[in-house]
Amino acid sequence: MNGAESLVRTLVAGGVDVCFTNPGTSEMHFVAALDRVEGMRCVLGLFEGVVTGAADGYFRMKGTPASTLLHLGPGLANGLANLHNAKKARSGIVNIVGQHATYHIGFNAPLTSDIEGLARPMSDWVRTSPSAKAVAADGAAAIAAAKSAPPQIATLILPADTAWNEADGIAHVPGETQRPGYSADAVEKAAKILHAHGPETLVLMTAGALTEQALTFAQQIAGKTGCRVMGQTYHPRMARGAGRFSIDRIPYVIEQALPILKNYKHIVLVEANDPVAFFAYPNKPSQLKAEGTEVHRMTAWGENSAAALEALAGQLGAKAADVKPQPLAELIRPTGALNHTTIAQAIAYAIPENAIVVDESITTGRGFFPPTAAAKPHDWLQNMGGSIGFSTPVATGAAVACPDRKVMCLVGDGSAMYTIQSLWTQARENLNVVTVVFANRIYQILRGEFDGVGAGEPGQRAQDMLKIDRPTLDFVAMAKGMGVPARAVTSADELNVALAEANAEYGPRLIEVQM
Amino acid sequence: MNGAESLVRTLVAGGVDVCFTNPGTSEMHFVAALDRVEGMRCVLGLFEGVVTGAADGYFRMKGTPASTLLHLGPGLANGLANLHNAKKARSGIVNIVGQHATYHIGFNAPLTSDIEGLARPMSDWVRTSPSAKAVAADGAAAIAAAKSAPPQIATLILPADTAWNEADGIAHVPGETQRPGYSADAVEKAAKILHAHGPETLVLMTAGALTEQALTFAQQIAGKTGCRVMGQTYHPRMARGAGRFSIDRIPYVIEQALPILKNYKHIVLVEANDPVAFFAYPNKPSQLKAEGTEVHRMTAWGENSAAALEALAGQLGAKAADVKPQPLAELIRPTGALNHTTIAQAIAYAIPENAIVVDESITTGRGFFPPTAAAKPHDWLQNMGGSIGFSTPVATGAAVACPDRKVMCLVGDGSAMYTIQSLWTQARENLNVVTVVFANRIYQILRGEFDGVGAGEPGQRAQDMLKIDRPTLDFVAMAKGMGVPARAVTSADELNVALAEANAEYGPRLIEVQM
Numbered sequence A, B: 001m002n003g004a005e006s007l008v009r010t011l012v013a014g015g016v017d018v019c020f021t022n023p024g025t026s027e028m029h030f031v032a033a034l035d036r037v038e039g040m041r042c043v044l045g046l047f048e049g050v051v052t053g054a055a056d057g058y059f060r061m062k063g064t065p066a067s068t069l070l071h072l073g074p075g076l077a078n079g080l081a082n083l084h085n086a087k088k089a090r091s092g093i094v095n096i097v098g099q100h101a102t103y104h105i106g107f108n109a110p111l112t113s114d115i116e117g118l119a120r121p122m123s124d125w126v127r128t129s130p131s132a133k134a135v136a137a138d139g140a141a142a143i144a145a146a147k148s149a150p151p152q153i154a155t156l157i158l159p160a161d162t163a164w165n166e167a168d169g170i171a172h173v174p175g176e177t178q179r180p181g182y183s184a185d186a187v188e189k190a191a192k193i194l195h196a197h198g199p200e201t202l203v204l205m206t207a208g209a210l211t212e213q214a215l216t217f218a219q220q221i222a223g224k225t226g227c228r229v230m231g232q233t234y235h236p237r238m239a240r241g242a243g244r245f246s247i248d249r250i251p252y253v254i255e256q257a258l259p260i261l262k263n264y265k266h267i268v269l270v271e272a273n274d275p276v277a278f279f280a281y282p283n284k285p286s287q288l289k290a291e292g293t294e295v296h297r298m299t300a301w302g303e304n305s306a307a308a309l310e311a312l313a314g315q316l317g318a319k320a321a322d323v324k325p326q327p328l329a330e331l332i333r334p335t336g337a338l339n340h341t342t343i344a345q346a347i348a349y350a351i352p353e354n355a356i357v358v359d360e361s362i363t364t365g366r367g368f369f370p371p372t373a374a375a376k377p378h379d380w381l382q383n384m385g386g387s388i389g390f391s392t393p394v395a396t397g398a399a400v401a402c403p404d405r406k407v408m409c410l411v412g413d414g415s416a417m418y419t420i421q422s423l424w425t426q427a428r429e430n431l432n433v434v435t436v437v438f439a440n441r442i443y444q445i446l447r448g449e450f451d452g453v454g455a456g457e458p459g460q461r462a463q464d465m466l467k468i469d470r471p472t473l474d475f476v477a478m479a480k481g482m483g484v485p486a487r488a489v490t491s492a493d494e495l496n497v498a499l500a501e502a503n504a505e506y507g508p509r510l511i512e513v514q515m
Helices: A003-013 A025-034 A048-062 A072-088 A115-122 A132-146 A160-164 A184-200 A212-225 A254-261 A305-316 A340-350 A362-367 A391-401 A422-428 A444-452 A460-466 A475-481 A492-504 B003-013 B025-034 B048-062 B072-088 B115-122 B132-146 B160-164 B184-200 B212-225 B254-261 B305-316 B340-350 B362-367 B391-401 B422-428 B444-452 B460-466 B475-481 B492-504
Strands: A018-022 A041-044 A066-070 A093-099 A125-128 A153-159 A201-205 A228-231 A238-240 A266-270 A294-299 A355-360 A378-382 A407-412 A433-439 A486-489 A509-514 B018-022 B041-044 B066-070 B093-099 B125-128 B153-159 B201-205 B228-231 B238-240 B266-270 B294-299 B355-360 B378-382 B407-412 B433-439 B486-489 B509-514
Touching: A003 A025, A003 A132, A003 A153, A003 A160, A018 A048, A018 A391, A025 A066, A025 A093, A025 A153, A025 A160, A025 B444, A025 B460, A041 A391, A041 A422, A041 B460, A048 A066, A048 A072, A048 A093, A048 A378, A048 A391, A048 A422, A066 A072, A072 A093, A072 A115, A072 A153, A072 A391, A072 B072, A072 B115, A093 A115, A093 A132, A093 A160, A115 A125, A115 A153, A115 B072, A115 B115, A125 A132, A132 A153, A132 A160, A153 A160, A184 A201, A184 A212, A184 A266, A184 A294, A184 A305, A201 A212, A212 A228, A212 A305, A266 A305, A294 A305, A340 A362, A340 A407, A340 A492, A355 A391, A362 A407, A362 A433, A362 A444, A391 A407, A391 A422, A391 A433, A422 A433, A433 A475, A433 A492, A444 A460, A444 B025, A460 B025, A460 B041, A475 A486, A475 A509, A475 B475, A486 A492, A492 A509, B003 B025, B003 B132, B003 B153, B003 B160, B018 B048, B018 B391, B025 B066, B025 B093, B025 B153, B025 B160, B041 B391, B041 B422, B048 B066, B048 B072, B048 B093, B048 B378, B048 B391, B048 B422, B066 B072, B072 B093, B072 B115, B072 B153, B072 B391, B093 B115, B093 B132, B093 B160, B115 B125, B115 B153, B125 B132, B132 B153, B132 B160, B153 B160, B184 B201, B184 B212, B184 B266, B184 B294, B184 B305, B201 B212, B212 B228, B212 B305, B266 B305, B294 B305, B340 B362, B340 B407, B340 B492, B355 B391, B362 B407, B362 B433, B362 B444, B391 B407, B391 B422, B391 B433, B422 B433, B433 B475, B433 B492, B444 B460, B475 B486, B475 B509, B486 B492, B492 B509
Parallel strands: A018 A041, A018 A066, A066 A093, A093 A153, A125 A153, A201 A228, A201 A266, A266 A294, A355 A378, A355 A407, A407 A433, A433 A509, A486 A509, B018 B041, B018 B066, B066 B093, B093 B153, B125 B153, B201 B228, B201 B266, B266 B294, B355 B378, B355 B407, B407 B433, B433 B509, B486 B509
Antiparallel strands: A238 A378, B238 B378
16 A cells, blocks of 8 residues: 555545545545545545635535645645635645655756645644655544644645555544533633623624524523624624524624624623724724723634533523514515615525525625525525635535535625636536626725725726726626536526526526626 | 835836736725826736736746736735746746735734745745835835846735825835846856767757847857757747747656757756756656766856857857758648647647747647747747646736737646636737637546556546546637637637637637647
């Protein structure tokens, strides 16, 4: 057994049985090993940003890491933006990057670069395997890192000779997977604050606090104490829809966030970050909480927030009977012209039971949350790192993880173009993804940001850097080019029909919403 | 004048008057400054790999740097693969990357990452500007670095507050642009070797040795001394076609390179590298020269090789009369089925006078060199870093640099998919580029490499990682989706017609060659 085979066998034995790949020469022994090892599903991407984003989406839905296979420094580089997003979402990934044979690196062949240097900014764990005999143990260590609490981006760099030289066999992942806990002291402190200052307290949540079960406890706590429960602006995954506790998020726009946050003298953080602005703007604050607001952390990312919220509810004596009814928007099947309201209604109406919604709808989607709170139960996935080109790969990986669930990918036209190659992988693997592209022909968020930074009114040259209307992007043609059936819609009625059609069938579809 | 405007004015004053952009919020003041400053042409890309590759192509044809505008760490990350290629080609680029405001970085907002860490592996020069008053001088220093000999990738990181705070005005690029020289001693040594051992000597050239003029001197030297003149496997730019000295390149395949190189006891390097294999393979050497071969460097990259070759010819008494006639293949307008031979003939026949050929044709193009030596005079640009997705952006930038020349982008189907977004920029700017996609539906090079690394015969699962035939990529549809007229061809006759049509008109076209 060579090093590559020892690694593939170690991955499968360690429960890492999906590999998103875009391999090259230095990874050919890994590819060859796939023929000899049962149990590894390989999914090819035509661009590395698809590969790493898919691994992110896979982890978010499956809860266990997938691996990637990338070709040397530039292959890793192409995957870094979505590794950034995955790292900010604390998704576990075993990121495997080929490297020249150890003895070849010094000759500075064309593809030589500082792979460890490239990997470090977007990884939590980086190691170059020194020999074929070490590859299995290094792979097992990478799996352990990816599965730790919180999960990590573990980048294992594999010189070609460590893949083709003789190995000693497989390795097992060291130790038991950690069972995340929480601090009883922090829960007790949170209980005291909520008991004394309920209505003046904001419980700010993300990550593990947004499961259906954890939200139920939070809802009881809110009913009992009068506190406000909110989510931070973006979340890796959030249980939503009818029957679940619907919480508002901190608005992205600073002028909208500040008046909300100034109502609270205490903030209890449940995995969430102390709220900060996404960007800095001249003469606006970076921190969103009001001066004098006290911040208390109940759980850190990777701790067991559901258990902590249950314990908190227990200490406060909060029960199901304390839950206050939620006024939800009515589900409406819209008609007439497309606008932000009718689009939001059509999406909310169409979300199928148990769907996975991947949201990169940017400006078009700013109003999606209120109507979709009444939609059928679903999971909502967002971009944690702010790097554009997140949604189509994440939707791809989520669909690989959950073949029995419909994935709805909601994406702006500008965003869709960064990793448009995802569509091909969706067609190749017959993934159950409907991609809805909001074609407003502009980086509309940047038009807003242009105002936000106080840059005045854009002239012709500045507008040319914001508008993408010339030439018109035809997403129906591009989808067809990659094997995904597609149609364009120009009214709410057409959008309703297109969504119903897409949801009625299994497999990839694209809808271009011409706004 | 704010920092952003001081930088734009410094760039224009310093001769950097083209900016390839994919901006975000932190770059909005730079975008706004474009409206107030005359003389900067901004070209928008929908993906950052297009932006950096275009800057590479621009430099190769114009000889002076363009700038880029990228959005924080992930925007830079998306551009790194083509910065890698540009760095290996020693293209000068002023790479401008936005950053959070200095006081905002510590809050770890979603887009925060180690931008300097990301930049370093693919840059020669990295600086974060500390204040608005320093931005202009830092920009001037970046221009100087990009214009040095050899040219550099200069990455200037621009925190948002350095863009919006008040600056002191523009800065001028320090010092005169260096005029590259060469070592008279090295030329004298090369003359001695060639005088004594002409027929046993290989003169191995790249970069500045491949201008029409430099090649003429090399041809005289070969005629006078009986030495062999070759190019390394890949070159940033090479003057080719009828009337120019046609030289062979070191073959990519090791088994083909070794028998050639064992004929030479001396190698004189003219900017070229000591020949090494692109990849390592089990039981094959990394270094391609024969044991005992002596290597002498006449010029290093960035030195004046044309002047050095002229001086060398002078010392050897080599003259125009020493030039031996070159047997060139006849230009043939092929007919019948498409195969590697008829495709090569059709390309050679079609290359227009003074064309720029950007070559990422991979396996299909391995036979392109002999027939195109007889084509009309043209420049041939290759991938120096081996990172795929090079050609369509480089063709884009070359067309911006040389609007009066036809650009032919020759690209494999697998390669074309990495940065397919280039087509949109070509349509938007009406760039004179014909993209010829060789659609063999497989990463054919990897099928060869699978053999090369001794991995045996690929089974079904390995083949699935090499073949891209399922679903079929329809490049005509994708081109249409991005505003580029396109057609598919299935015979040599159709290819002839399509190339003639594309060359007869100004503007972007795509031809899918269905093999």
